[in-house]
Amino acid sequence: MKILIVDDSSLIQKMVSGMLVDLGYECESAENGRVAVDMLAEGNLYDLILLDWNMPELNGPGFLDEIKAKGLNKSPVVMMTTENSMDHIQTALGKGASEYIMKPFTPDILDEKIKYVFESAA
């Protein structure tokens, strides 16, 4: 299982990739939506994408729009959001995200969410 983390915070990238590796997942990171679109366009495949909302170059909703337009929306996307941006959730789900997870989260919550998304997709 390979997971792509899309977040402009290198701290979040490190934290989440550490959790994923401990949970037994393979993972890669992209620092914004633009880099992530390029990775998908190059043919890289991921079982799941963890997506931040606020990022330079191309933000979370922009990323969702672009992968849909380019037919690169093959992986389930989990939006990582904060409590004060609940209004973002409906927008993200409307743009094709499968689920959302509230930052900050524990490894247990992350694992539960990943398994739930995989089960729903199966």
Ligand SMILES: [Mg+2]
């Ligand atoms: Mg951010």
